[in-house]
Amino acid sequence: MKEFELIDLIKKWFAFNKGHENLILPIGDDCSVIIPPKGFWEVTTVDSLVEGNHFSLRYFSPSEIGQKTLRVNLSDLASMGARGPYFAWLVLAIPKSVTDRTLKGILGGIRRDCKRFGVTLAGGNITSSNEFQIHLTLTGWVKPRQALTRSGARAGDAVFVTGTIGASTLAYRQFKEGKTPDSRLLKRWANPMPKLAIGRFLAERKIASACSDVSDGIFQDMRHITEQSGVGAELWWDDLPIFPYLKKMNPTPSMIGFGEDYELLFTVPPKKVSLLAPINKEITRIGTITKNGFKVVDKSGKKVEVDNIGYIHIA
Ligand code: ADP
Ligand code: MG
Numbered sequence: 001m002k003e004f005e006l007i008d009l010i011k012k013w014f015a016f017n018k019g020h021e022n023l024i025l026p027i028g029d030d031c032s033v034i035i036p037p038k039g040f041w042e043v044t045t046v047d048s049l050v051e052g053n054h055f056s057l058r059y060f061s062p063s064e065i066g067q068k069t070l071r072v073n074l075s076d077l078a079s080m081g082a083r084g085p086y087f088a089w090l091v092l093a094i095p096k097s098v099t100d101r102t103l104k105g106i107l108g109g110i111r112r113d114c115k116r117f118g119v120t121l122a123g124g125n126i127t128s129s130n131e132f133q134i135h136l137t138l139t140g141w142v143k144p145r146q147a148l149t150r151s152g153a154r155a156g157d158a159v160f161v162t163g164t165i166g167a168s169t170l171a172y173r174q175f176k177e178g179k180t181p182d183s184r185l186l187k188r189w190a191n192p193m194p195k196l197a198i199g200r201f202l203a204e205r206k207i208a209s210a211c212s213d214v215s216d217g218i219f220q221d222m223r224h225i226t227e228q229s230g231v232g233a234e235l236w237w238d239d240l241p242i243f244p245y246l247k248k249m250n251p252t253p254s255m256i257g258f259g260e261d262y263e264l265l266f267t268v269p270p271k272k273v274s275l276l277a278p279i280n281k282e283i284t285r286i287g288t289i290t291k292n293g294f295k296v297v298d299k300s301g302k303k304v305e306v307d308n309i310g311y312i313h314i315a
Contacts, residue, residue, distance in 0.1 A: 062105025081203020
């Protein structure tokens with residue numbers, strides 16, 4: 001497909017955009033024009049998916065690649081507690097080897113999830129490239145001062161995480177070792193589910209003191225929160241909600257802590273912990289914020305080594 005054919009296809013497939021009351025100028029002009037919803041602040045993120053690092057044309061279906069593109073960005077917005085309407089800008093850097101069928105599959109996945117999550121594709125760009133890369137910018141909205149940041153954790157706060165962690169780490173490692181990733185782990189790596197409702201709940205009810213999504217690994221993302229909040233943390237190894245199938249393998253920290261879990265990691269002041277009742281089934285308490293230092297301990301109080309575990313984007 002030539003560039004303009006592809007843009008025409010995108011215009012057509014994403015035309016359900018057009019009537020959106022906040023989108024004054026949709027795909028087709030030099031820029032998009034958006035009216036912000038009154039009384040809200042804009043929350044913006046951009047994330048990149050690079051073939052071989054974040055997806056595999058061999059092991060992901062094209063539709064999964066498209067869906068993952070949108071979902072990793074939605075996960076960032078979830079971690080801020082942002083709500084819709086969500087607007088997206090899509091950049092495709094495409095090698096010659098990528099077939100039209102694959103491209104259409106990817107766009108189909110993006111389209112499906114745009115409908116599912118209420119995202120409007122407002123524009124983008126297309127370029128040829130040696131490496132297959134997909135970049136997406138996404139915006140959402142918060143009430144003034146309601147964005148959940150990484151910097152609000154205080155000593156004594158309880159630490160929680162949503163869902164389960166670890167499956168993506170092992171799938172990725174198997175892939176990088178040239179093995180076929182185990183199908184149960186692969187499914188989790190290819191199909192993250194952004195925790196938008198929980199993020200909004202935590203933000204709008206002013207429950208969480210800090211929040212981040214788990215994209216670089218639970219230990220590293222915890223460190224992001226402690227460093228930016230100027231506090232420490234103690235995590236409880238035996239309480240980490242490790243993906244059940246992986247848990248049976250008795251995993252070491254490096255088997256679960258590399259990232260791409262796309263869960264929410266958040267802290268809650270002791271007084272507010274009872275407010276979590278409505279989401280109790282979806283979260284696990286995994287530790288406590290301390291004054292300083294970061295450590296992971298097992299049930300017997302013994303230290304579990306987690307130094308240098310986590311995703312480093314440029315090493
Ligand atoms: P320009 O040359 O002004 O950058 P383009 O020819 O690249 O414009 O794009 C034409 C229109 O198509 C623009 O509105 C742009 O936002 C949209 N567009 C291009 N690529 C994409 C894409 N991958 N996804 C969504 N919209 C796109
Ligand atoms: Mg352009």
